[in-house]
Amino acid sequence: MAEASTVRPLRADKVTSWDHRADVVVAGYGIAGVCAAIEAARADADVLILERTGGWGGAAAISGGFIYLGGGTPLQQALGFADTPENMETFLLAALGPGVDKTKIADYCRGSVEHYNWLVACGVPFRAAFWGEPGWEPPHDEGLMYSGGENAAPFNTIATPAPRGHVPQLADKRIGQKSGGYMLMKPLADTAAELGVRVKYDMRIGRLIVDEDDRVVGVLARRYGKPVAVRAERGVVLATGSFAYHKGMVEKYAPRLLGRPAAAIEEHDGIGIRMAQSLGAELAHMDATEVAFFGDPQVLVRGILVNGRGQRYIPEDTYPGRIGQATLIQQDNQAYLVIDEAANEAALTTETSTPFFRRPPTWVAETAAELEAEMGLPDQALQTTVSSYNLHAAAGEDPLLGKKPEWVRPLSGPLAAFDMRGLTAGFTLGGLCTDLDSRVLHVTGAPIAGLFAAGRCTSGLCASGYVSGASLGDGSFYGRRAGIAAAKN
């Protein structure tokens, strides 16, 4: 049997015997893989999933479970939020960065309501409750939340704000228990099983197998070190996740994320990307990253966030992932949160306060001038920021950044500052270029025959921006497309 420790494609005529056969072979049993498998099975394909670990779930099952959906989903409607595909599209074009795949965003927005209904029909539960407080996730089992800064500046003036972070219901959410992502994956994995989708666990894929015309006809994997050749009669779907844990790739493509991977799993080593690159696949937006920011949004909105020069740079009440990106990429990972005693107390004692990220302030002082000196910031750097902020806050305004009036209040009395330098981490968003049928594109622009991909091994909706739910969103949406297209192939 051929050597399995390279990602170079293997010619089918070198395969002496096939260990497994299926119409559609799906690599990776996370969100993209399960959706591909379901749709392929429903299209009467015999489906085999190859999963590297010992169980289904991938990064999805341990995630918060956000799926970014809109355009007027039944959940949005039930909760009284008006939205249209066009409004959603306007927001995403503004929020997801220059160079987005406009065709994909338009397609995704137009298919979003149908996709919501499909998930519900697969058994994914969404409770009709809205969580409107600052936070990363709903603290209970609420099904809808703002997850991209839709209701914050500047987007609240660009498109009509609508929450689109859809979260599967978790009846008994406690720290350390199952997550919203588990509640997304479980019914989908059950659906796949009911449809007769077969799964082989502990299979590490390594090479695509191609015929003499470079058409993909299978995958070479290893199981407990032994090569396993898997024939795919109709197509192979790559759903192997990001490259957040491949140090060499992160160094070459997204070096600001070096040493700070998060919300990914160690299996996210870019293997699917590299296997397809070996066949001449095109890439896109390899530098793009989701960036979490380890601050409590309840504290953030009540304070002012300043960079290494003591200057404010982003409305503190926007999506915290947007704060993470701005901090890591535009402020060289330098950030401090400044707040007064009363506001900090309010953040910690509010009924809707969450326990995440709580810690004591790094510096406290009686005045902004003293705080500035304590923090080692240049003379006047923080003082002028605080006095400008306070001047307008007295009138409930924030002309500099447009923080919403409800969170704007002058800082007074003793002040505290939290050192937020380096408190970012995230996962990669770049990957293979695919078309609307999730066909993997060659650098020529033509599809690579027999090869499909979805999820974080592809470049999906995001060019450089991010919204929570974009990954489970495009992973599930284009996972389905991959399954449909592969089954038809």
Place this chain on the structure above:
Amino acid sequence: MAEASTVRPLRADKVTSWDHRADVVVAGYGIAGVCAAIEAARADADVLILERTGGWGGAAAISGGFIYLGGGTPLQQALGFADTPENMETFLLAALGPGVDKTKIADYCRGSVEHYNWLVACGVPFRAAFWGEPGWEPPHDEGLMYSGGENAAPFNTIATPAPRGHVPQLADKRIGQKSGGYMLMKPLADTAAELGVRVKYDMRIGRLIVDEDDRVVGVLARRYGKPVAVRAERGVVLATGSFAYHKGMVEKYAPRLLGRPAAAIEEHDGIGIRMAQSLGAELAHMDATEVAFFGDPQVLVRGILVNGRGQRYIPEDTYPGRIGQATLIQQDNQAYLVIDEAANEAALTTETSTPFFRRPPTWVAETAAELEAEMGLPDQALQTTVSSYNLHAAAGEDPLLGKKPEWVRPLSGPLAAFDMRGLTAGFTLGGLCTDLDSRVLHVTGAPIAGLFAAGRCTSGLCASGYVSGASLGDGSFYGRRAGIAAAKN
């Protein structure tokens, strides 16, 4: 003859007849190509250059001619500047961004003096004169200049400042005349000709030709529409330049540069990158870009540069290309230059003033408050910036950003502001991954047999930062390596 309109590799057994043969075939007659050709010819290889246009030169010949060299070159020594390879390395590691190829930077710094001597031996003239004024290029025929912010904050505290921008002498420099880049290319092209290097012009390369083991054995090109097969007995060197003019690639990899290519030529369409990608070549730092900023450095240093929030963000006396990158990438292309009448007058009338980028101010006002209102900035945004700056400037200090005392003076009297929004443009820095012998690396990390590359179709010294002279620098340095390695192959 095989179809030439795809970048997919062509099997050699499909080639019915070879139109040309050489030991080493070099694609592209710019700086990397000419250096590869010279070294290959000196290693007794029969060398053929395929150039797409009707003449030699590439982007190099129309550039300013900066070559970034140091570590104690004879020119540095003659002008009294101490430098060592280690000092140069310390600076470049700090200035060229996270994720740099450290091995390549160490190698380049250690080989820099030898490379300078090699260029001089090829006939490239450098005049022992230093230009120490703010500017993009020396206005006369001076041979040495700071070209990366070595003597500005924060680098002047990280490494010992030494100018490393080496510029070939141009005896009669006038606007519209030949450039420093021409004076670099001309003696090199003459050297190549003397060595018997052959050149075919009007040859558009399109596909690599590979044997049954995927070893590169030639190139398929088109000449006046007709396919031309060129056999390379020892190796092919790709030296085809950046992808600044391939809209699809810029959209996918460096979308902030969309619509603003500069200091590149239209032939920079990424063809070499795409041809090698088709063979499974690895890429790196595809989002990195050089960014020019269309402001007169003489005016810049005397004013304060603020972003869309009226905040200073970079020392105004640093390398202007660094200002360009910070503005485009970290400040969303929002910048204003604020200066007082006296300083603006001084900038325009100084003996060393250059005529570049002169234009009238966009706004003028008697006070910072009035100017702020005229500019449409939020109340206090600019006023606090000016008053903080003035407070420290009165003592000749800039604690916020460390602008050098010689340029720090309080702004007083009538003020002017220049609208610098969107005034950036540049070229791409990302490309093929190569090793120290300029062998093109496959995604497996192994070299692709028979394939070499140098110049802006490769990822060279820069990960995300830039210094003027890095492109002609790594292009010429690793162009030589490519020629040596290909000839030996």
